[in-house]
Amino acid sequence: MAPLTSGPSTPLGSVGLARRFGAWLHIDAAYGCGLLVSPRHRQRLAGIEQADSVTLDFHKSFFQPIGSSALVLREGTDFDSIRHYAEYLNPRAAAAQTPNQVDKSLQTTRRFDALKLWVGLRTIGASAIGTMFDRVIELAGEAQELIGVRAELCLEAPVQLSTVVFGFNHPTEPLPQHHANTLNDAIRQRLYERGQAMVAATTVQGRRLLKLTLLNPNTTVRDLEEILDLICQAGYELLAENFAKGRP
Template sequence: MSLSSSTEEETRFADQVESTLSATNQLLNSRTAPHYAAEVMSGIRAVSAQVSAGTTPCTGPTPESLHHEVSAIDLDHPLSSPADALAEVERVYLRDAVYFHDVKYAAHLNCPVAIPALVGEAVLSAVNTSMDTWDQSTAATHMEQHLIQWTAERLGLGDDADGVFTSGGSQSNLQALLMARNRLHARLRSAHPDRPPRLADVLGGFRIFASDVSHFSVQKSAAILGLGPEAVVVVPSDGQKRMDTDALEREVARCRQEGLLPMAVVGTAGTTDFGSFDPLVRLADICGVEDIWLHIDAAYGGGLITSQRHRHLLAGTGAADSVTIDFHKTFFQPVSSSAILVRDRAQLEHVTYYADYLNPPGGPPNQVDKSLQTTRRFDALKLWLTLRTMGADAVGALLDEVIELATGCAGSLGAMEDFDVVVRPAFSTVVFRYLPPGAPDETADRINQQIRSELFDSGEAIIGGTIVEGRHYLKFTLLNAETTMADVKEMIELIRQRGSHHLASEAMHHG
């Protein structure tokens, strides 16, 4: 071995030791705890500075420019200090992120986040509790259960209710439909004890009923559960975008006549686009008579359990077999935080499986027995701190404000002759389009899409969009109580300016 190669090797070894040491210093333990606090504080300060300085919901980046910037980063070569790494994150992420707390962010079902929940987020990820078993979570299991009982009680689900936190509304809906599927299969097996049918043999006949404005995760769940594309029977909604319950009854009867097996009805409490509430009491009656699993997707509307003024919109939920509630929509919680609740805790056994190493039967209360997940975050801590700091009434008051805002917004738009509003909002979304008198639908379709994407590109406002009866509409999803009617009017004016500009240039082009 030459002298020069040995020196190179020593240098490499020294570098390795150095990097091993610094890597160990990056693991949280009693020795590094002060360093941890300082580092996390610098991340928090970076966000705080960005939020303080921001005046628009976004800078309006393009996917191309961001892809270029991000993919140029060499992940094989770390930067020389945490400060440099954070500065890089400020440049590539924080600068061009979308800020849901901005008063002109009104696109999707994202909320500004409650500060107590952010404290919870910092605490839960540092302790890194995993909720699957009691021996990894101790008090956290009891805190989650306490919150589940609190939620179940407010939903009116009764003393036998139970549930578990999930990663989001889609997962909650999936778990609900999995339980409904397995209950129906179990019933078929008990009805035919001599020749109990295999799941695969009966699955093709299972049917789920959901309205034409229910969330697409119902279809996705059906596919995941092996039910096939025709398994979801789409029930029309009425003029207010609520499920037409007469049509539901007709569809259930038709399916039975055809030898199909009604598995579940999904009622929505707060539809994604319109915020409409299906007639939940009526759905409960129908499902009671027909003996069908009733799942209520209250991912959006569930927050109203905190509202003194609008809680009545959830009447009927207590009779459901299962309920989805998304804390990361209407409880001002950071992503993610949701729960699935059941009226009869025995139904959760449909997701109970044992692993010798994890949760042998007869042990302490292991939440994994109720969950589709194994390792699972202690998201409940965020809600815990929110309720213990702000209280449920304060959450409800924020929701009351956004409902008032949506009502005012729809009223203003309805009074303008160049705007068309689909329905009077029951909750906090407004679906509308720029449609000056005489403008053909095709022109309006084009212009409304242009308005939405131009507003995003300018960074001035971020608004939603959807399709209603084949036509392109715009949508305000209002979840920010800081947004005032003046902000909403400014957004309407931005829309009108861009719309009239495009209309005039189209007229010039064609004239």
């Protein structure tokens, strides 16, 4: 089979390869699933419906309470791979009086997590949820600009959704990477101890970095400015303390 054509930022090229080699194509949209209802960025998931399976975490970019997730299959018959018959769980179709959900999950006794999404969609609506996700993507772009004008902060990669990854270092006399790693962790600890901010972290190719994941559409640019200013303030304080003690 010839590969499907695809435009930028679409999964169609992967679909073509999967169909050619008979491979199962799974798309992890746990974080980016909010794009499905985004008025501005929906095209980023163009072709996702051709995947064999998709992971969705509604408690992320659908703004639902934690524990609201789904595995969506393109073909319902693919659930057969986890089907196991037991009379007390899933009686034969002829005897069943209600729709059987046991064959749709590895869990049998489970919470009614789908209710969270149902209530959210009924009360807020898909369009409003998409607009909220568009806003946090916009906020991440604004954070990127704020980082760009602070010489002591360095963006690790261009923002794509609503996560911003960056690091702090001396703007004119940068520390060696292993000292910079220690410094970035110390910044987080200081802000936590002072009760000023909770800043996440991650490590990319040995570089310890700071991470902001923006999932509150009510966040303001001023909020972002204050957090970045606190990071810079703590960073300079730690640099001064370490230099005063003769340590890098």
